[in-house]
Amino acid sequence: MSTTPPAQTAAEIVVVDYGLGNLRSVTRGLERAGADVTITEDPETFADADGIVLPGVGAFREGMDNAGPYREALADAADRGQPIFGICLGMQMLLGSSEEAEHAGEGDVEGLSFVPGTNVRFDVDRKVPHMGWNELDVQRDHPIVEGVDGEYAYFVHSYYADPDDDNAVVATADYGVDFPAVIANEEGTVFGTQFHPEKSGETGLQILRNFVDLCAE
Amino acid sequence: MLTKRIIPCIDVDLDEEGNAAVYTGVNFEDLKYTGDPVEMAKAYNEAGADEFVFLDITASADDRETMLETVSAVADECFIPLTVGGGIRTKEDIKETLRAGADKVSINTAALQRPELITEGAEAFGSQCIVISVDARRRFDDEGEYYTTVDGEECWFECTIKGGREGTGRDVVAWAIEAEERGAGELFVNSIDTDGTKDGYDIPLTKAVCDNVSTPVIASSGCGGPEHMAEVFTEAGADAGLAASIFHFDEYSIQEVKADLDEQGIPVRR
Numbered sequence: 001m002s003t004t005p006p007a008q009t010a011a012e013i014v015v016v017d018y019g020l021g022n023l024r025s026v027t028r029g030l031e032r033a034g035a036d037v038t039i040t041e042d043p044e045t046f047a048d049a050d051g052i053v054l055p056g057v058g059a060f061r062e063g064m065d066n067a068g069p070y071r072e073a074l075a076d077a078a079d080r081g082q083p084i085f086g087i088c089l090g091m092q093m094l095l096g097s098s099e100e101a102e103h104a105g106e107g108d109v110e111g112l113s114f115v116p117g118t119n120v121r122f123d124v125d126r127k128v129p130h131m132g133w134n135e136l137d138v139q140r141d142h143p144i145v146e147g148v149d150g151e152y153a154y155f156v157h158s159y160y161a162d163p164d165d166d167n168a169v170v171a172t173a174d175y176g177v178d179f180p181a182v183i184a185n186e187e188g189t190v191f192g193t194q195f196h197p198e199k200s201g202e203t204g205l206q207i208l209r210n211f212v213d214l215c216a217e
Numbered sequence: 218m219l220t221k222r223i224i225p226c227i228d229v230d231l232d233e234e235g236n237a238a239v240y241t242g243v244n245f246e247d248l249k250y251t252g253d254p255v256e257m258a259k260a261y262n263e264a265g266a267d268e269f270v271f272l273d274i275t276a277s278a279d280d281r282e283t284m285l286e287t288v289s290a291v292a293d294e295c296f297i298p299l300t301v302g303g304g305i306r307t308k309e310d311i312k313e314t315l316r317a318g319a320d321k322v323s324i325n326t327a328a329l330q331r332p333e334l335i336t337e338g339a340e341a342f343g344s345q346c347i348v349i350s351v352d353a354r355r356r357f358d359d360e361g362e363y364y365t366t367v368d369g370e371e372c373w374f375e376c377t378i379k380g381g382r383e384g385t386g387r388d389v390v391a392w393a394i395e396a397e398e399r400g401a402g403e404l405f406v407n408s409i410d411t412d413g414t415k416d417g418y419d420i421p422l423t424k425a426v427c428d429n430v431s432t433p434v435i436a437s438s439g440c441g442g443p444e445h446m447a448e449v450f451t452e453a454g455a456d457a458g459l460a461a462s463i464f465h466f467d468e469y470s471i472q473e474v475k476a477d478l479d480e481q482g483i484p485v486r487r
Contacts, residue, residue, distance in 0.1 A: 024289075024292060024293075024316075024317075024318045025292065025295075025296075025318065025320070028292075028293050028296075029296060032296075057342075057343050057345065057346075058342075058343050059343075126219075127431050127432070127433060127456075128431070129344075129345065129402070130219065131345070131402075131403070131433050131456075132219050132220060132222055132267075132433070132456065132457075133219070133220045133222065133267055133486040134218065134219050134220070135218060152220065152486040154297070154298060156345045174218055175219060198296065199296065199297055199298050199320065200296070200297075201262070201265070201296050201297055202296075204296060205296060
């Protein structure tokens with residue numbers, strides 16, 4: 001017996017192009033996970049998307065400067081409960097502040113503050129940046145980490161998130177200190193990974209599939 | 218726990234028809250056709266490689282367009298970090314290569330000739346994507362800065378260019394320290410002395426670099442099997458081990474190497 005599967009509407013995801021990072025990899029990863037991806041510089045496109053990705057490599061101050069024009073549109077999206085996924089620096093930007101800007105003598109730089117807390121520099125007797133594959137230790141349920149507990153992901157960073165509320169920590173990794181590898185806001189709709197899912201092989205693709213599934217709901 | 222990385226590397230040239238193809242050195246001299254770069258990237262991605270290194274060995278500016286297209290095709294199959302090297306001489310070259318889909322660029326001669334390129338690249342694109350590659354050779358005279366002992370003799374390491382055919386007089390360790398200060402995010406250490414031998418990495422060289430910098434070090438040249446990877450991780454302190462022919466010619470699979478390291482208690486991603 002053959003049945004026609006129900007028409008699948010792939011989740012429509014916008015990747016915010018604020019001038020940082022390798023957007024090609026994250027786009028390919030999301031497409032591989034079944035998403036319909038648009039790279040955009042236009043905050044007005046956010047409202048119609050099923051999910052928003054904030055990519056990012058680089059420094060906190062530069063990231064926030066570049067993301068400035070999107071601040072309001074992102075806050076509106078978060079209020080509507082649209083999924084927002086921050087990757088690496090994009091995750092750090094979900095918090096309120098970062099020591100990085102202070103260390104650079106740049107004073108306070110205000111993050112997006114979707115997850116209350118700050119970002120701090122690794123103070124460990126190890127090489128910084130923390131670069132390479134590290135094991136994920138899932139701390140609590142969240143759809144984004146479905147099926148990845150104990151798997152490895154690819155990290156490159158010198159700072160890590162330090163949320164005010166321990167419950168914001170979804171998964172950790174160990175680099176002389178247990179630091180948050182995945183965080184989420186209270187509602188669970190705004191979340192981020194310190195590692196790069198688009199560079200984390202099959203585990204990363206699983207996370208991107210989890211994200212696409214969550215957006216398609 | 219952070220794992221040691223196992224990295225296959227391909228040397229890419231153009232074949233007679235102008236298509237990108239992988240060639241691997243056999244017995245120091247002969248280059249043997251090894252496969253299609255995109256197919257190889259896909260296979261290593263699936264086999265559990267931790268990263269992938271793509272070196273353009275055409276050394277011709279005319280072929281740059283074809284190479285960048287190949288980099289893009291490789292990047293589309295690579296859900297692991299991709300480093301691209303060869304022929305990168307300017308900040309614009311770095312930008313183009315990253316745009317094509319590379320996560321990191323490896324720079325060798327151009328950085329030795331104009332060290333400011335490291336600073337410019339790191340400031341514009343972040344240290345994490347600037348890899349400085351050196352081709353070291355042993356020298357047993359008194360012209361070096363940092364000495365170690367090799368086979369009972371005092372030895373220093375010199376940066377060479379043109380595949381080891383020309384010396385520069387620059388001490389590898391001193392250069393590594395400068396590259397780190399200028400913002401290099403990783404160091405890629407090749408040895409003219411052990412390249413192609415399959416007798417193991419140049420341990421004194423790798424250790425000398427690792428002992429003097431805090432930037433991650435990728436050891437290269439001379440890997441003949443998992444025992445050499447183990448040696449360079451435990452004795453020299455390398456963060457990653459690169460190999461070509463043992464993987465390309467199916468002498469060992471990525472997983473066999475990792476299983477072996479795992480048995481010895483060396484953390485690897487399985």
